[in-house]
Amino acid sequence: EAQVTQNPRYLITVTGKKLTVTCSQNMNHEYMSWYRQDPGLGLRQIYYSMNVEVTDKGDVPEGYKVSRKEKRNFPLILESPSPNQTSLYFCASGERASNQPQHFGDGTRLSIL
Amino acid sequence: DAKTTQPPSMDCAEGRAANLPCNHSTISGNEYVYWYRQIHSQGPQYIIHGLKNNETNEMASLIITEDRKSSTLILPHATLRDTAVYYCIPNSNSGYALNFGKGTSLLVTP
Numbered sequence: 001e002a003q004v005t006q007n008p009r010y011l012i013t014v015t016g017k018k019l020t021v022t023c024s025q026n027m028n029h030e031y032m033s034w035y036r037q038d039p040g041l042g043l044r045q046i047y048y049s050m051n052v053e054v055t056d057k058g059d060v061p062e063g064y065k066v067s068r069k070e071k072r073n074f075p076l077i078l079e080s081p082s083p084n085q086t087s088l089y090f091c092a093s094g095e096r097a098s099n100q101p102q103h104f105g106d107g108t109r110l111s112i113l
Numbered sequence: 114d115a116k117t118t119q120p121p122s123m124d125c126a127e128g129r130a131a132n133l134p135c136n137h138s139t140i141s142g143n144e145y146v147y148w149y150r151q152i153h154s155q156g157p158q159y160i161i162h163g164l165k166n167n168e169t170n171e172m173a174s175l176i177i178t179e180d181r182k183s184s185t186l187i188l189p190h191a192t193l194r195d196t197a198v199y200y201c202i203p204n205s206n207s208g209y210a211l212n213f214g215k216g217t218s219l220l221v222t223p
Binding site for chain 2: 004033037042043045048058059088090092096097098099101102103104105106107109
């Protein structure tokens with residue numbers, strides 16, 4: 001089954017404690033991206049990757065890092081999380097340069113205290 | 114990116130057709146119209162997309178006007194599980210950020 005898998009689904013942690021949210025897709029998609037969703041602000045793109053070793057900033061990249069060492073994985077790293085990064089996060093993947101739709105993970109709810 | 118206008122909310126009785134409109138008057142010639150929905154904080158779910166012609170799949174139908182400035186998503190027999198926020202998103206290909214906007218919150222009532 002075509003899937004985008006995020007882990008963890010829920011996390012409560014404290015300010016400054018580094019964390020990583022993993023994202024994996026099994027569709028051999030070149031394009032992957034991360035969004036955050038906040039009430040009243042909708043979904044906003046954080047980072048995206050067009051292929052292995054190619055990443056770029058989205059609309060709200062501050063405080064986040066990503067890496068794309070393998071095609072299937074695109075982890076989101078918060079080196080020093082702060083309360084304003086409390087949010088609902090979604091990973092997405094898609095075939096680059098095609099009109100096929102993107103697929104989304106089930107989301108990760110992060111609470112930074 | 115093309116800007117879209119969708120009504121903020123709509124109601125529909127269970128079993129009836131839900132017709133969700135979207136205005137995208139600035140859509141480019143190479144942009145498809147995609148429809149996604151989000152059911153209460155779950156991941157956005159793809160519904161359907163089209164370029165010029167009307168499209169139908171197992172979930173919905175998509176009607177695009179001839180001038181491509183607007184479209185309508187039709188859920189032919191809405192169920193309670195169709196209660197969600199529906200997003201109309203012009204996009205030229207899968208390798209670009211999706212601009213979700215505010216969408217239409219559809220409430221299906223018994």
